[in-house]
Amino acid sequence: xxxxxxxxxxxxVLAIILFAPMLLERLHIPxxxxxxxxxxxxxxxxxxxxxxxGSFELFGKVGLYxxxxxxxxxxxxQNVQRIKGRAAVLGLLGxxxxxxxxxxxxxWLLGFxxxxxxxxxxxxxxxxxxTYPIVLRYGLSRLDSVxxxxxxxxxxxxxxxxxLAVVGGTFKEQATGLYWLWLVLKVVILxxxxxxxFPPLGRWFFRRYDEMAVQYxxxxxxxxxxxxxxxxxxxEGILGAFLVGLVLNRLIPPNSPLMSHIExxxxxxxxxxxxxxxxxxxxxxxxxxxDGALVLAGVMALIGLASKWLAALATQKLFGMSANERxxxxxxxxxxxxxxxxxxxxxxxxxxPDGTHLLGDDVLNGAMTLILTTCVISSVVTERTAxxxxxxxxxxxxxxxxxxxxxxxxxxxxxxxxxxxxxxxxSLMLRTPHTAAPITALHVVLEDDPDARQTGLELLQQxxxxxxxxxxxxxxxxxxxxxxxxxxxxxxxENAVSDLVIGLHRKARLTESFYGKLSTDxxxxxxxQIMIYRATIPLNTVRHLRVLLPxxxxxxxxxxxxxxxLELLAxxxxxxxxxxxxxxxxxxxxAYWQGKAATLTACYREYVSWTxxxxxxxxxxxxxxIVFVCARRGTLSHHSYMDRLSDQIERYFxxxxxxxxxxxxxxxxxxxxxxxxxxxxxxxx
Numbered sequence: 193x194x195x196x197x198x199x200x201x202x203x204x205v206l207a208i209i210l211f212a213p214m215l216l217e218r219l220h221i222p223x224x225x226x227x228x229x230x231x232x233x234x235x236x237x238x239x240x241x242x243x244x245x246g247s248f249e250l251f252g253k254v255g256l257y258x259x260x261x262x263x264x265x266x267x268x269x270q271n272v273q274r275i276k277g278r279a280a281v282l283g284l285l286g287x288x289x290x291x292x293x294x295x296x297x298x299x300w301l302l303g304f305x306x307x308x309x310x311x312x313x314x315x316x317x318x319x320x321x322x323t324y325p326i327v328l329r330y331g332l333s334r335l336d337s338v339x340x341x342x343x344x345x346x347x348x349x350x351x352x353x354x355x356l357a358v359v360g361g362t363f364k365e366q367a368t369g370l371y372w373l374w375l376v377l378k379v380v381i382l383x384x385x386x387x388x389x390f391p392p393l394g395r396w397f398f399r400r401y402d403e404m405a406v407q408y409x410x411x412x413x414x415x416x417x418x419x420x421x422x423x424x425x426x427x428e429g430i431l432g433a434f435l436v437g438l439v440l441n442r443l444i445p446p447n448s449p450l451m452s453h454i455e456x457x458x459x460x461x462x463x464x465x466x467x468x469x470x471x472x473x474x475x476x477x478x479x480x481x482x483d484g485a486l487v488l489a490g491v492m493a494l495i496g497l498a499s500k501w502l503a504a505l506a507t508q509k510l511f512g513m514s515a516n517e518r519x520x521x522x523x524x525x526x527x528x529x530x531x532x533x534x535x536x537x538x539x540x541x542x543x544x545p546d547g548t549h550l551l552g553d554d555v556l557n558g559a560m561t562l563i564l565t566t567c568v569i570s571s572v573v574t575e576r577t578a579x580x581x582x583x584x585x586x587x588x589x590x591x592x593x594x595x596x597x598x599x600x601x602x603x604x605x606x607x608x609x610x611x612x613x614x615x616x617x618x619s620l621m622l623r624t625p626h627t628a629a630p631i632t633a634l635h636v637v638l639e640d641d642p643d644a645r646q647t648g649l650e651l652l653q654q655x656x657x658x659x660x661x662x663x664x665x666x667x668x669x670x671x672x673x674x675x676x677x678x679x680x681x682x683x684x685x686e687n688a689v690s691d692l693v694i695g696l697h698r699k700a701r702l703t704e705s706f707y708g709k710l711s712t713d714x715x716x717x718x719x720x721q722i723m724i725y726r727a728t729i730p731l732n733t734v735r736h737l738r739v740l741l742p743x744x745x746x747x748x749x750x751x752x753x754x755x756x757x758l759e760l761l762a763x764x765x766x767x768x769x770x771x772x773x774x775x776x777x778x779x780x781x782x783a784y785w786q787g788k789a790a791t792l793t794a795c796y797r798e799y800v801s802w803t804x805x806x807x808x809x810x811x812x813x814x815x816x817x818i819v820f821v822c823a824r825r826g827t828l829s830h831h832s833y834m835d836r837l838s839d840q841i842e843r844y845f846x847x848x849x850x851x852x853x854x855x856x857x858x859x860x861x862x863x864x865x866x867x868x869x870x871x872x873x874x875x876x877x
Contacts, residue, residue: 194236194243201242204234209464224322224571227464228564231471237478248469255466256320256529257433258458261415263321263342264437265444265454266333269766270793272343279340282507283347286525289506290316290499291355297495302488308550310359311539315532315559316496318352321345322467322527322567323574325459327520330582331626334446337517340507341524346434348525353428356535378425386418386435394443395733395815402613402730404661408453411440443732445764447620449661450732470529470567474560478553485554489561496562497569500526516577523574527567532559585626600624603632603689605680606651611695614727616658618851619693621731621764622723622757623664630665632687636679637672645670677713684720691757692718696726696850715824715854721750721757724852729815734765734849736816738808740799741773745821745829746780750855754821755784758853759792767817772799772808802833802840809844819851827857 195201208230213223234241272279294313298304304312321342327333357375397410415436422432444451480486501522508518536559539551602619606612619631633655635648652668659666667687673679684692697708711724739758745751762769771781771794778796785792799808812818820837823830841850 193240195241196243198247201245201247204242205465205468208234208468209461224325224467225568227467228471228474228567231468232474232476232564233471234468235472235474237472237475242472244469244472248465248472251462251465252469253429253466255458255462255464255469257415257419257429258462259321259324259466260430260434261437262328262455262458263324263345264434265441265451266328266446267339267342267438267441268334268763269438269441270763272339273793275336275340276343278336278507278511279343280347281510282340282344282503282521282525283351285503285506286319286344286348286500287317287351289503290495293499294495297491302491307359308539308555310355311535311551312492312555314352314355314359315528315535315562316492316499317355318349318528318532318535319345319500319525319566320349320527320529320532321524322529323523323570325463326571326574326578327524328455328459330578332520332578332581332585335517335520335581337513337520338524341521344521344525346431349428350431352535353431356538357426375426379422379427382421382425382432383435386421386432387439390414390418390436390439391443394440395735398443398730398733404449404453407450408457411444411450411454414440442735442766445621445732445766447623447625447662447664447764448617448732449620449658452662470533470563473533474564475557478557485557488554489558492558492562493565496528496566497526516581519573519577520581523570523577526570526573528563529567532563535559600627601629601632601687601689602691602693603634603680603684603687604655605676605692605694606633606635606648606655607676608695608698609647609651611725611727612651612654613658614731615693615695615725616655617731618723618725618727618761620659620662620664621761622691622693624760630667631659632667632669632683632689634669634671634680634683636676637670638676639672639674676710677717680714681717684718689720690753690856691721691723693723693725696724696852719856719858721753721856722854723757724854726850728847728849731817731849732765734815734817735767736813737762737765737767737769737819738812738816739769739771739819739821740802740808741771741777741781741821742802742823742829742831742834743774743777745773745823745855746777746784747828748823748855749858751780752784754853754855755781758819759785762792762794769794770797771795772797774798802831803836805840805844812845812848814847817849817851818845819853821853821855824854824857 195204208227212226212230216223216226232238236243291313294316295309298309298312299306302309324333324342327335327338332338358372394410394414398407401407401410415433418432418436419429420432422435423429444454478485504518504522504525507513507521508515536551536556540549540556542550544550602623604615604619606615616631616633623631633652635652637645637648648670652670656666656668669683671679671683673682680692683689692714694711694714697711711722714722737758748754769792771778773781775798778798782794782796785794801807808818820841822834822837
């Protein structure tokens with residue numbers, strides 16, 4: 193003791209990561225708390241099994257950056273635009289209240305000087321998203337309260353680190369007015385460089401390299417480049433990691449295989465390593481062996497918890513939020529680790545003229561107690577609140593899924609290896625989150641072409657691997673049939689499919705039609721929603737969604753379902769949305785999206801000229817996805833100009849990604865003439 197062999201060090205850490213959650217689950221204790229306590233027990237201040245060597249410094253910093261990166265990467269940017277004011281309020285309250293109360297208590301109650309009192313107050317004001325993995329585990333990362341807490345974290349921590357830079361800089365010889373101006377200028381310039389260079393670089397890379405391992409390493413390179421540059425200019429790397437997550441947010445959709453890989457590696461290795469390392473710093477023996485240290489630690493923990501609770505409570509009252517939302521905000525913003533460690537270590541390293549530390553051993557041990565206490569309480573609060581919210585959301589989802597008239601099952605018809613990846617990615621983006629229904633993939637083998645069966649099986653295996661990488665279950669069928677349309681149609685009926693996704697026909701001869709015989713026959717034979725997709729760029733690099741709706745489409749029975757799918761797609765790729773249609777149709781869509789998709793913001797443009805797409809083509813760019821909501825013949829929203837739609841697309845959008853969406857048209861739900869004349873859209877669910 194201590195163990196020094198790298199093999200046994202890594203084995204010990206992996207054993208803790210494996211068994212600690214299993215043991216604590218029976219005691220109803222959050223696994224995060226178990227990691228910290230395990231670090232205390234095996235660390236140099238416990239039984240001395242392991243020293244806090246370079247591996248814990250390395251993996252601990254990686255885990256910390258991972259937490260901040262995941263927090264910003266999981267944010268719904270469209271939702272952030274809506275709640276950014278509340279996030280700023282929580283962040284400011286979470287900084288001002290602890291700083292004010294903390295400085296007063298440190299000066300008057302504990303008797304510290306100005307500089308020491310400010311640094312200790314900064315420890316109370318900062319917080320770390322230690323409990324964010326709990327939110328991820330329950331699938332609650334896109335709740336308003338979570339986004340508010342994440343946004344408030346970056347506000348509070350940025351202000352805290354500025355206080356640290358100011359107080360720490362006053363003890364440097366070069367600390368002049370120009371020093372502070374230069375520090376702010378460097379941070380602003382670096383932020384602008386990350387914001388304006390990383391997204392184009394990411395789009396360029398993702399369009400040229402689709403291997404998952406290569407994409408994952410590329411993302412980590414950007415994260416640590418941003419964190420390293422932020423440390424280089426004099427700030428903490430967590431700000432750089434958070435900022436990189438924000439700028440890459442649109443390029444890594446939540447349901448994508450890349451996101452699943454990022455979350456898996458972080459939650460399985462790097463974040464637990466960081467938590468164990470935090471526990472190894474805590475010295476409980478020193479806390480009880482020094483006179484007054486226990487009182488100091490108690491005051492620090494009390495102020496730290498109470499001030500964050502007051503900030504969450506004030507935010508709840510100001511914006512009329514629920515008690516569960518308040519508790520979740522408190523649980524996420526109550527824990528201390530990264531910034532608190534940075535503050536106390538800077539204060540400990542500053543030597544005063546009399547040879548003493550600005551923040552002595554008692555404050556250092558008190559900070560460790562603050563970290564331990566806040567992490568434990570925040571983990572318990574977050575775990576209990578997240579469990580309640582998850583049960584509530586799942587019960588609501590089960591209630592909605594119980595309606596047999598609204599199935600939620602997507603079928604992908606695969607035949608071309610060149611389009612397989614794009615079709616599977618589109619289906620993952622269109623899939624309703626947390627639904628129990630799997631995606632279905634089908635390859636039809638014609639009876640006169642048995643040699644194609646092996647090719648189809650390979651396509652289905654690749655689709656299965658892609659879906660599994662995104663943690664999505666997929667059912668595959670290799671079906672014999674006399675024709676493709678019959679095979680697809682029977683599979684749709686047998687599996688209660690709600691949406692069919694196929695690739696756009698690629699013309700081999702000039703005499704062939706734009707849609708191809710398969711698409712034309714499917715539109716006549718299948719009543720369910722059909723989406724015909726052609727990708728010229730990866731879906732995650734799309735920056736603009738342009739949706740064209742025919743007039744009167746709001747009267748179609750499949751209107752609500754089609755708009756729900758487009759809302760899911762826009763939310764996954766987090767891009768700008770422009771909708772073009774007539775005035776009445778735009779009003780109906782706006783009313784539906786505002787009622788069902790409150791987080792989706794779109795620009796509604798009156799546009800009725802489907803006979804000439806030149807103005808729209810002039811505004812479109814190569815990274816746009818053009819969505820044409822079409823109509824079958826004989827339906828309410830079908831107009832004569834749709835017969836020339838293929839010519840318009842070939843003329844103006846031959847180099848653009850396009851999606852042709854045909855809403856479901858059940859024969860039993862045909863509209864009566866009186867409904868049409870009333871001018872009132874059908875009720876949508």
